[in-house]
Amino acid sequence: MNDMRIAERKVDTNEVKIAAKDVQVYYGDNHAIKDVSVEIEDKTVTAFIGPSGCGKSTFLRCINRMNDTIDVCRVTGDIMIDGEDIYDAKVDPVQLRAKVGMVFQKPNPFPKSIYDNVAYGPKIHGLAKNKADLDNIVENALRRGAIWDEVKDRLHAPGTGLSGGQQQRLCIARAIATEPEVLLMDEPCSALDPIATAQVEELIDELRKSYSVVIVTHSMQQAARVSQKTAFFHLGHLVEYGETTTIFTNPVDPRTESYITGRIG
Amino acid sequence: MTDTSMTPAAAAPEKSSLLVQDARTRKRNAAETRFRMYGMAAIAVGLLFLVFLFTSILRSGLPAFTQTVVEIEFTLTQEQFDTAESKMLKTGEYQKIFVNALSGQLNASGLDVDFDNKAIERIVGKPGGTIRSFFLENPDRIGTPVSFELAASSRVDGYLNGRITRDTLVDSRFLMATDLDLVDALQDAGIVKGAFNWNFITGTDSGVDNPGGAGLGASVIGSFFMMLVVLFLSLPIGVAASIYLEEFAPKNRWTDLIEVNISNLAAVPSIVFGILGLAVFIQFAGFPQSAPLVGGLVLTLMTLPTIIISTRASLAAVPPSIRDAALGVGASKMQSVFHHVLPLAMPGILTGTIIGLAQALGETAPLLLIGMVGFVAREYPETFVGGFTDANSAMPAQIYTWASRADPGFYEKAWGGIIILLLFLITMNAIAVLLRRRFERRW
Ligand SMILES: Nc1ncnc2c1ncn2[C@@H]1O[C@H](COP(=O)(O)OP(=O)(O)OP(=O)(O)O)[C@@H](O)[C@H]1O
């Protein structure tokens, strides 16, 4: 039902980066995502909102095929990135994930040093020519992850020894160190204090210049602050998708309205 | 909103004081105290058994590490040497010289005991041969004082260890009651004494009638080569199989079936593996009998399920979020396993492997079936390859063989062997603990 509205806008905004059509996801018999079609734009922050368990993470994980690792999970429909079907048999999910980075709902640094956490991605993808290059990449990523000042003196301390919020920012730094084209963030700020949240939001805004960012969040304010587009999910359906301002000020669907005003969720 | 409705309801029951325990709390605390008592009692019983076990092992086994020796120093003159060499019964002549030196030394300490040649033979065997061959090999030592340390017979050994007493001694051609007076006198004179029995550690198995000369050395080597085979086969095979099953294999009926069978294999009695080894490796494949190689192969089969089960458990214990993190930055499945999952599972894998090896080290039954019995451990292998293929025994099989021999001297050796075996096992477990500590990481 929203397709028309998006089609209208497409003209004056960025080109489509990710296009999903009729996506269904099943966990065994549990139909977790129903008929979701959405077009996510390049150089845009798109927020996924919706009550807990509505399938935001599930849909996000379809975009970098992390659902492949769950045995019972089955995905049908098409998801295209730059016009290429990522569920095509010829696509190697490993290659896809280098292009589509992800920050997980729970911070999950490797039990290695802070430096190694960030350096791992660039190393396996051969992004650094030498040690100095790698040092540069690591420093840059940590700076952009708004954590450099806190860890620059203990780069070789274990990443697991950081606080929850620091760990999450480390994970963000790790994700951007591989220079992905799309960054998927599953509630990246749920463990952060307001200051770190503000830093991450600034980072997201910054990333928008070069990437397409998809962020799942439970905070309406955050969605309103950082995103240009918002998608509202409910019980596996994509209920409404459009300009963030429209969604928050003038939602079409009554369910969207009641969620935003705090009546469902 | 609930506050308004809850507060009056909560206030209704009579006020209880935190300073007085109510009946429920008292009951719960009593139950907890009782449970702690049971726990401590269980541990105490366990410790008691352990202490009992260790004292009895040490008491019975330590004598195996000492050997009673007769130490005598005398000078053989060139003249005596020439005379002895010209005689028909040359060793007899040397024995006479030995006896003379002995009585000389006894008299010098002011002890006067009568003895004859026969008594000497019962105590140290026939020393003449040993003395003669020493001087034939070292002619330059003629005319200088030489100290001889001769092993006393196992009966004398037993007498000094308390295994044989005057009351239990029955006169025989091996030892007479009168000899004991002589032994006492020699002990007073410092001629008969205990010495550390290096031969027990470095020697090989002796004949059934010579417990004094029996040593565990060759079987230790046999066990060592077996463990090499087990380690180098079961660790890579077991770890590879576990990684495949845990991380890569699809979960379907086949993998379920394999899983069930691995668990079942872990419960198969070891003797079954022994007979399998006999049939497959020796009778069918034609590997040499009693070879540590075959023993190692059999023990590998036995150890594999243990290693696979513990490795899979430690792989499964690695949090899935680590795998997600690796895949999320674009690592392949294999990279995520080898760079992240495996290092985290390492302590568990190593512990499992060492426990598996320790089990294999103490395994006896299958070795007996493939012919690695104690009495074949008569000599050390000559080459490294020979270590795998030459007939040999292993520590537990050697202990079993000794324990089943009639001479009580062997009984002592069996206990001594158990001490050495336990030392190896304790060392291996200590290594397991150390490796665990070393590799353990938080996540
Ligand atoms: N690994 C899984 N196996 C089976 N079912 C799952 C799995 N992950 C999610 N689900 C189911 O899919 C549905 C959507 O879950 P999802 O994690 O996508 O929700 P969410 O919107 O991210 O919720 P939250 O905001 O709480 O993170 C839920 O009903 C959940 O039970």
Ligand SMILES: [Mg+2]
């Ligand atoms: Mg979620």
